[in-house]
Amino acid sequence: DAKTTQPTSMDCAEGRAANLPCNHSTISGNEYVYWYRQIHSQGPQYIIHGLKNNETNEMASLIITEDRKSSTLILPHATLRDTAVYYCIVRMYSSASKIIFGSGTRLSIRP
Amino acid sequence: DTAVSQTPKYLVTQMGNDKSIKCEQNLGHDTMYWYKQDSKKFLKIMFSYNNKELIINETVPNRFSPKSPDKAHLNLHINSLELGDSAVYFCASSPAGTSGYNEQFFGPGTRLTVL
Numbered sequence: 578d579a580k581t582t583q584p585t586s587m588d589c590a591e592g593r594a595a596n597l598p599c600n601h602s603t604i605s606g607n608e609y610v611y612w613y614r615q616i617h618s619q620g621p622q623y624i625i626h627g628l629k630n631n632e633t634n635e636m637a638s639l640i641i642t643e644d645r646k647s648s649t650l651i652l653p654h655a656t657l658r659d660t661a662v663y664y665c666i667v668r669m670y671s672s673a674s675k676i677i678f679g680s681g682t683r684l685s686i687r688p
Numbered sequence: 689d690t691a692v693s694q695t696p697k698y699l700v701t702q703m704g705n706d707k708s709i710k711c712e713q714n715l716g717h718d719t720m721y722w723y724k725q726d727s728k729k730f731l732k733i734m735f736s737y738n739n740k741e742l743i744i745n746e747t748v749p750n751r752f753s754p755k756s757p758d759k760a761h762l763n764l765h766i767n768s769l770e771l772g773d774s775a776v777y778f779c780a781s782s783p784a785g786t787s788g789y790n791e792q793f794f795g796p797g798t799r800l801t802v803l
Contacts, residue, residue, distance in 0.1 A: 613792075620778050620794030620796055620797055621778070621780075621794045623792060626791070675733050675736075676792060677733070678730065680730070
């Protein structure tokens with residue numbers, strides 16, 4: 578079973594910041610938070626990951642609470658192409674560690 | 689283009705047939721995976737290979753047999769196809785897990801329909 582809880586769906590106006598929350602209250606000390614997204618009919622796409630510090634890359638920012646029990650993915654200027662299902666995943670830093678996808682958050686960007 | 693590629697993109701077949709899906713990655717990664725996404729859109733890992741060795745096998749029926757001829761290829765062979773095998777199958781690859789972050793790159797998927 579997935580170790581994360583996300584809202585089923587969200588929407589955001591184009592050009593605004595999309596903030597996607599994720600709860601992972603049972604995360605262990607050696608587990609990272611990863612975010613992927615799946616645009617309709619395509620393979621999942623890696624977005625960002627972090628351990629305990631906030632992270633930023635060209636796609637998004639990841640804010641992890643100090644107790645690491647929750648995190649927020651921020652898409653700073655959402656576009657219509659960001660419409661997708663976003664998956665928050667916790668897993669260890671190893672290729673032998675499985676990615677267990679939950680049901681994710683379906684993000685709709687409205688014009 | 690550097691990528692994970694899968695063939696075929698669509699596969700329609702009759703119950704009881706045997707079929708294969710091919711996956712190739714030219715990213716130089718050591719680890720490859722097969723995932724199944726069912727009609728409810730749940731994405732589940734099936735297998736993982738690291739340098740041609742099986743490291744994850746998620747209680748998949750033994751009708752499913754992955755084959756890794758080299759570390760750039762991981763093919764999925766399915767015997768005696770059943771209706772419940774209808775799904776989208778995704779291949780993925782990632783760098784070696786102990787030396788860096790473990791981003792997985794996914795292929796475009798193969799939509800298998802069993803009639």
